[in-house]
Amino acid sequence: MDRRRFLQGATIASGVALAAAGKTAAAATPGTTKAPSVSPGGPGMLPRVCSTWDFGVPANQAAWKVLSTGGRALDAVEQGVRVPEQDLKNHSVGRAGYPDRDGKVTLDASIMDEHGNCGAVAAIEHIAHPISVARRVMERTPHVLLVGDGALQFALEQGFPREELLTPESEQAWHAWLKTAKYTPQANSEVKTYNAGPGGTPGDASNHDTIGMLAIDAKGNLSGACTTSGMAWKLHGRVGDSPIIGAGLYVDNEVGAATSTGVGEEVIRNVGSFLVVELMRQGRSPQDACREAMERILRKKPEARGLQVGFLAMDKKGNVGAWAIQDGFSYAICDAKKQDTLIPAKSTF
Numbered sequence: 001m002d003r004r005r006f007l008q009g010a011t012i013a014s015g016v017a018l019a020a021a022g023k024t025a026a027a028a029t030p031g032t033t034k035a036p037s038v039s040p041g042g043p044g045m046l047p048r049v050c051s052t053w054d055f056g057v058p059a060n061q062a063a064w065k066v067l068s069t070g071g072r073a074l075d076a077v078e079q080g081v082r083v084p085e086q087d088l089k090n091h092s093v094g095r096a097g098y099p100d101r102d103g104k105v106t107l108d109a110s111i112m113d114e115h116g117n118c119g120a121v122a123a124i125e126h127i128a129h130p131i132s133v134a135r136r137v138m139e140r141t142p143h144v145l146l147v148g149d150g151a152l153q154f155a156l157e158q159g160f161p162r163e164e165l166l167t168p169e170s171e172q173a174w175h176a177w178l179k180t181a182k183y184t185p186q187a188n189s190e191v192k193t194y195n196a197g198p199g200g201t202p203g204d205a206s207n208h209d210t211i212g213m214l215a216i217d218a219k220g221n222l223s224g225a226c227t228t229s230g231m232a233w234k235l236h237g238r239v240g241d242s243p244i245i246g247a248g249l250y251v252d253n254e255v256g257a258a259t260s261t262g263v264g265e266e267v268i269r270n271v272g273s274f275l276v277v278e279l280m281r282q283g284r285s286p287q288d289a290c291r292e293a294m295e296r297i298l299r300k301k302p303e304a305r306g307l308q309v310g311f312l313a314m315d316k317k318g319n320v321g322a323w324a325i326q327d328g329f330s331y332a333i334c335d336a337k338k339q340d341t342l343i344p345a346k347s348t349f
Helices: 003-028 056-067 073-085 130-140 148-157 168-178 264-269 272-281 286-300 302-306
Strands: 048-052 107-112 118-124 145-147 210-216 222-228 249-252 256-262 309-315 320-324 330-334 341-344
Touching: 048 056, 048 073, 048 309, 056 073, 056 210, 056 330, 073 107, 073 130, 073 210, 073 222, 107 130, 107 249, 118 130, 118 148, 130 145, 130 148, 130 222, 145 148, 210 309, 222 249, 222 256, 249 272, 256 264, 256 272, 256 286, 264 272, 264 286, 272 286, 272 309, 286 302, 286 309, 286 320, 320 330
Parallel strands: 118 145
Antiparallel strands: 048 210, 048 330, 107 118, 107 222, 210 222, 210 256, 249 256, 256 309, 309 320, 330 341
């Protein structure tokens, strides 16, 4: 064998050995040769779904039925958040949501897939599942956001039934609120029942909140959904962060996804979910990204410390983290190991 052929053979052998070593490392930790990071939400795994608040547990279980059979993350988040949308005991999301100060139930929702496609509806009335209308906006129109009567018109044209969403219980609560007509959002009031247990007086708390859901499927693709009835007793036409892409929800399939909950005005002012994802792009863990985004809100507006805002994030590896202004925010995680995990989020105060 001459010298040139000998050197060629040695080079090929070295390349094969290096490729094999790299393949072994990649098999141990997909996408990296380093040890996987571990977040407070547990080590990342695929598939996985997370969502805000305690009603995220049954929502996650519905999403898991899609993910566990190899389904797409987009289908999982839509099916998942439809659960609280149709829950008549949930007065902050969907058909049983508390109305605005004019007695009208208006709903907001957004959805975003792994390709950056997104759709949303805002201030839509008479439609029980705004998340599914948002998906139709994404898939069947050239637009991202439809609002008010236009959103309702589109939904009816798409075959969604027109329904009366103001339930007797919500109407009773509205009439009780009208006696004082005070609009004072309270931190974490969103997870309390309106009558507040024994001795509670109807109308003594402003009920508002959101379910935000993030999922990563077996193929490693991310999607997210966010849906709410918004703040109870709001001005008619008020829109929060939930249907605003980049505020209430943002997905970047190269990096991760984020969603928010609480007082939407503060999230909108800081384009919160987009900020969380960009911080993850810079190398922060999901929890650190949520914390830093929250700190930015408080630096710009210190008086926001009396309100509640929470961020929930998932990175490309399935690691999950969250942070809130006030103590009391929780989020739910569902994967192959556990289907009903509820975790209290870290908070600034």
